Amino acid sequence: AQTVTQSQPEMSVQEAETVTLSCTYDTSESNYYLFWYKQPPSRQMILVIRQEAYKQQNATENRFSVNFQKAAKSFSLKISDSQLGDTAMYFCASRAPDFGNEKLTFGTGTRLTIIP
Amino acid sequence: EPEVTQTPSHQVTQMGQEVILRCVPISNHLYFYWYRQILGQKVEFLVSFYNNEISEKSEIFDDQFSVERPDGSNFTLKIRSTKLEDSAMYFCASSEPGGETQYFGPGTRLLVL
Numbered sequence: 001a002q003t004v005t006q007s008q009p010e011m012s013v014q015e016a017e018t019v020t021l022s023c024t025y026d027t028s029e030s031n032y033y034l035f036w037y038k039q040p041p042s043r044q045m046i047l048v049i050r051q052e053a054y055k056q057q058n059a060t061e062n063r064f065s066v067n068f069q070k071a072a073k074s075f076s077l078k079i080s081d082s083q084l085g086d087t088a089m090y091f092c093a094s095r096a097p098d099f100g101n102e103k104l105t106f107g108t109g110t111r112l113t114i115i116p
Numbered sequence: 117e118p119e120v121t122q123t124p125s126h127q128v129t130q131m132g133q134e135v136i137l138r139c140v141p142i143s144n145h146l147y148f149y150w151y152r153q154i155l156g157q158k159v160e161f162l163v164s165f166y167n168n169e170i171s172e173k174s175e176i177f178d179d180q181f182s183v184e185r186p187d188g189s190n191f192t193l194k195i196r197s198t199k200l201e202d203s204a205m206y207f208c209a210s211s212e213p214g215g216e217t218q219y220f221g222p223g224t225r226l227l228v229l
Contacts, residue, residue, distance in 0.1 A: 033216045033217075035217070037220075042222070043153075043205055043222070043223055043225075044220065044221075044222045044223065045159070045207060045209075045220035045223075046220075047217060047219065047220075050216070050217055052216070091158070091159060093159075095216070097216065102147060102149075102164055102171070102172070102211070102218075103149070103161040103164060103172055103174070104149075104151070104159075104161060104209075104218060105161070106158045106159040106160070107158060108157075108158045109158060
């Protein structure tokens, strides 16, 4: 079974600043996938970034990057040059790679507010 | 860009009534999922579906729930006799063959009175 923990229920940061959201996970799998999803007030779930556990290089998507520490089972999300549109709930999620076990396991989320 | 669509966006129903939530996954995707999110809580997995059968389901997905792919495009979630605690946002998701990423629809907000 996989578990995902997000210890920061809420965060706020000034526009244009950098913010890091924390996520830890636990899994017995040797390979797995990790994701950050964004849920704006419209409540749609939008993929922000993904990381494959067997890849040591941290994933990057424009202003979004991760710090993946496999030994520590940590997967934090860094948002650089934050924008007002980044205001949303952010969920960390994991899944196993096996067929028949594709479900995503989500954390409880971090509500991020970008202050103008 | 292709996207997952869901209808209706909102549904209000009386306790004990049947509801059907509809989803149109991305056209070349073969894996389909339903999740739910009770207000203020995290997203929870309900069921995954592949090759016209359930591949995995959670303990939430009891006999009151069923899924179906009635044609080549729709994927439905039926709740036979709704309870108050079924009030939630229901998300459909799909992924392509061999793909690790699930793409979510905009959700259906279900309110059971």
